[in-house]
Amino acid sequence: MLEAIRNRAQGIFAWVIVGLIAIPFTLWGINNYMLDGGEALAASVNGEEISTREFRSAFLSYTQQLRFLMGASFPEEMLDDPATKQNVIEGLVEQRLVLDTAAKLGLGMSDSSLSQVIRSNKAFQGESGQFDSQRYEAVLGSQGLTPVAYEARLRSALLSEQLVSTLRLSAFTTQQEVEAIARLQQQKREIGYSIVPSATFRDVIEVSADKVRQYYDDHPEEFRIPEQVKVHYLRLTADSLATDIPLDEQTLRDFYEESEDQYRVPERRRASHILITVPPQGDEATRQQAQEKAEAVFERLQQGEDFEEVAKEVSDDPGSAQKGGDLGFFGRGVMDPAFEEAVFSLEETGALSEPVLSKFGYHIIKLTDIEAGEVKPFEAVSEELAQRYRRQIAEEQFYEQAEILDNLTYENPFTLEVAAETLGLSIETSEPFSQNGGSGIAANPKVVAAAFSEEVLREEMNSQTIELAPNDVVVVRLDKHLLADTKPFEEVREEIEEKLTLDQAMAQAQERGETLVAHLQQGESPETVFKEGGEAVWNEKKLYARDDQEIPSEVLKMAYELPHPESPENPVFAGQPLGSGDYAVVGLYRVENGNPGKLDEKARRSLAQEMEKAHGEMVYRDFIQELKSKADIKIYTENL
Structure with missing residues (x-):
């Protein structure tokens, strides 16, 4: 298996799919190997240590990224959640295993390829869109990294991604699988349901002061302050x-004169073209045929035929042909050099160029408009100048x-x-x-x-x-x-009282819901069980798709997990507590599978790609489990 992976993991495709590597990943996802000795260990993988410093850095970066994404809704308790810590350390272990495997397979990356990835990262590019070495060093410096350290980490990240991508891209799916999934995805279910609201029971619940105090004494870990x-x-x-930098008008005008070139708006031209393509592998005879066709088109235009109509008829450029060949405005440095030179050599609007050869083929060009270059006046840029100067x-x-x-x-x-x-x-x-x-x-x-x-x-x-x-x-x-301390009782008393009230209300809603389900399962009708004016109302049966928005998502998920009923006359009834604290009672009457024959080619292709992605993830997870089963892994939970 590993030999097959090695054979498929060659070439540049790995870092193409990586694209623009995100800095945070390279900063913490591939760990710091230059550590002081004597640190407590978070884990070890085949004798290779992962220090608590590495773990803390990874955990902090992970939670900060979540905080940034979630904003005010970020759950602070996640910072002390053992499950979150376990996920982070497991991720570090997996990364170490993947890196070790990549090294054993002999995967490598040349300096020139690494340089190409770095130069394409927008975080390191200046305002011109080009790689800026000073910005590169400044960005790394702000993260406490030198270029040497960053490049070593990035190389490791890319090698790791090369292996992981190969595994994920190795998966495939059959037509039969696509049709089977289509039947499930397009399935509809006839569902009736009711929600027993926990709020109904809140007003009759009283929590004694003794119970509140007892809960506080029995659960000190919930109120611990780190x-x-x-x-x-x-x-x-x-x-x-x-x-605080003072600025007068004369200083600003002097600065404007020094930086006038930055406010120069370059000349732009608008042109239309007719393209006669020359295939890249075409021989001399093919090129000659294209040239003769272009010259014949040029002669038609000289004889007075309308440029737009001829472009729609003969141009091989599908993007512009239907617009009469119009390419819009553009400046220098955008188009093919030969094409651009021809456009900017035309002296007046309406002028035609003779056939011009570019890497795409022969172009007949018509200049349709000119926007002359100019320098923005001082008054128009004074505010920007002041900001730049300061x-x-x-x-x-x-x-x-x-x-x-x-x-x-x-x-x-x-x-x-x-x-x-x-x-x-x-x-x-x-x-x-x-x-x-x-x-x-x-x-x-x-x-x-x-x-x-x-x-x-x-x-x-x-x-x-x-x-x-x-x-x-x-x-x-x-x-x-x-x-580290425990919050005082008075500070959390109301919080505990609210929690105990909710817990009791939820318990009573569940008890009521289970009673209703039992009656339904014994054959009583929903109309009888859910009498008008009760605390819960029965929603009559209706067909719902998997992504239907007309029904609560938890209820829908529950209904799609129920077994198929024997017949609509013998529905399946079940109940389940909801995240809100309410209780759902659900009845499933019948199941209607989807029809794969109704999938168009685009939808079929999209579904196949989704399945291949899912299969690829399964291949990767199986591979990781195989590595873990053969590795000597120790996780020191007490140090996390």
Whole structure:
């Protein structure tokens, strides 16, 4: 199996499908191998260690990405969730196994291929869209990486992805499987249902003070506050410096003259063309035939035939032919060089070019409009100029002041006040945060690591200067060290009372629902069981597809998991608690399978691709399980 993988994993397809590698993945997904000795272990894979530092970095990055995606809905309890920690460490173990396998298979990547991936990453490109080496180093520096370290990690990530992609692309599906899945996907089910609302029972529930206190005493882990710190900090940014830079009109006009070329709008031209293609593998005779056809078309135009009509009739460019050959406006550097030279050599609108040969074939070009180049006037760009000027000066000042900040906080390790007074900065204070991070600057893993370091936490010294982003640095020192504790009873009393009330309401809704289901299963009709005016209303049976929005999704999912009824006269009834705390009673009357014959070719192809993707994921998971079964893996849960 491994030999087959190796044979298929050659070539450039791996990093083509990787595309633009996301920086966060390469920063934590492929781990840090340059670690100090003596650290506690999170896991080991075939004797190769995964340190707790690697795990914390991976866990922090994972939860921060979720926090960014979920915003205010991010569940803070996830930071202490053992299952989340287990998922992260399992991911690190899998990555190590895949990397080891890639190395054994001899998979490799040339320097030129690695360079191509880096240069295509938009994060490293300047405003011109070209790779910018200074930006490259600045972005890496903001993540605490050198180019050498980043490139080593990226190479590992690409090799890993090369193997993983090969596995996933090895799957295939048959026509019979597609039709079987189509029957299931397009299946409809006749469903009747009712919801027993838990809210109905809330008003009659009373929770005693003793029960609230007892719950608090019996579940201390639910109210545990992890070890936290608050830090004072000085933050220096180029943006903050820019707001204080004075600027008068003469300075701004001088800056405008220096940077006038940046505000020059280049000439653009609009053209239409008729393309007579020349196949890339065509011989000289084929090319000659295309040229003769192009010359005949050019002669027709010279004799007065309408360009748009001729383009619609003979042009081989499907994108423009139906528009009479119109290509719209474009500037230099966009089109094929030979084509572009011909367009910009035409002197007036309406002019035609003789047949021009490009890599696509022969073009007859008509110039239809010209937008002359111009320089934007000072008044039109003054605001942008002011921003650019202040940003430029601020960046020059930033490096000088950042060095002063670094020196003063190092020379005065037990205070931030000297640096604050010298640089005119305000000492700010964070909200409490744990080793899993927090908000503001505490969302940055480097700040969290510094705050809980021996230097800051135990010795109460200033941290080293931490680069949060390009032109954005911070120095932190301890304000308060908050040991792990339990929230006081009075602070959580109402929360516990609400939880116990909900639990009892849910239990009573479930008890009521189970009674209703029992009556239905004994043969009583829904009309009898769900009497008008009761706490639950029966929704009459109706056909629902898998993705139907007219029925609660949990009810629909439940109905699609029920066994087929013997007949519509003998429906299957069942009940289930819902995530809301309510209770669902469901009846399934009949099942109507989909018809694969109604799938058009596009839908059939799309379904086959979905199935191949799912099969590929199964192949990958099976491969990982095979590696795990043969590996010596130890996970130190107590250190996570």
